[in-house]
Amino acid sequence: SHLTVAGFDIYKSYLDVPAQETMVAALREMVRQAPFVVPVTPRGKPMSVRMTAAGAFGWITDRQGYRYAPEHPQGTPWPAIPQQVLDVWDALAGVARRPECCLINYYGEGARLGMHQDKDEVSYDWPVVSISLGDAGLFRMGGPERGGKTQSIWLQSGDVVVMGGAARLAHHGVDRIRFGSSTLFPKGGRVNLTLRVVT
Ligand code: MD3
Numbered sequence: 001s002h003l004t005v006a007g008f009d010i011y012k013s014y015l016d017v018p019a020q021e022t023m024v025a026a027l028r029e030m031v032r033q034a035p036f037v038v039p040v041t042p043r044g045k046p047m048s049v050r051m052t053a054a055g056a057f058g059w060i061t062d063r064q065g066y067r068y069a070p071e072h073p074q075g076t077p078w079p080a081i082p083q084q085v086l087d088v089w090d091a092l093a094g095v096a097r098r099p100e101c102c103l104i105n106y107y108g109e110g111a112r113l114g115m116h117q118d119k120d121e122v123s124y125d126w127p128v129v130s131i132s133l134g135d136a137g138l139f140r141m142g143g144p145e146r147g148g149k150t151q152s153i154w155l156q157s158g159d160v161v162v163m164g165g166a167a168r169l170a171h172h173g174v175d176r177i178r179f180g181s182s183t184l185f186p187k188g189g190r191v192n193l194t195l196r197v198v199t
């Protein structure tokens with residue numbers, strides 16, 4: 001239950017429970033301004049994950065394709081990335097750029113995210129920082145090629161992952177969540193915040 005991929009760093013329980021609760025309060029405010037949507041793949045298939053975003057750009061997908069967009073599909077600007085979230089980036093990414101996108105993924109019962117690479121950013125030179133909240137999720141990580149060997153690890157509430165270097169272009173996904181394994185969200189589920197430099 002340990003991942004050995006160059007550039008993959010996991011900070012178990014980086015956020016304590018009070019810090020997670022503060023982040024959930026900020027999350028509720030973001031979602032009030034920018035509600036979760038059902039993303040649809042370019043081929044027209046609805047994804048099981050619900051998505052929204054904060055920052056200058058949000059990652060969206062619909063029949064038009066995958067892209068970073070300056071507005072929510074409802075036509076409003078994305079909310080600002082909360083300072084508490086930027087503080088995690090500053091502490092762990094240690095780079096000159098600030099994230100321009102905080103993608104917010106919600107996993108309800110049965111939701112998953114298929115294996116993919118994050119390749120819609122202009123540069124892959126910047127790390128990606130991921131914050132897990134709520135129910136545990138089984139994260140799977142492979143290498144730069146599709147269909148290679150993979151390793152899996154459970155990400156728990158408060159865990160933070162930093163992907164840089166070779167890990168930045170690794171294939172990865174979320175196979176399943178342990179619905180109801182955390183009490184952070186009264187109705188259950190997992191939220192992942194992913195911070196990225198996009199331009
Ligand atoms: C490894 N999210 O939003 S976060 C995504 O838990 C995404 O919601 C997953 O994959 C989630 O694109 C995984 C951890 C993560 C994020 C980005 C990565 C791992 C990564 C980029 C490169 C390599």
Ligand code: FE
Nearest residue numbers: 116117118172
């Ligand atoms: Fe990803």
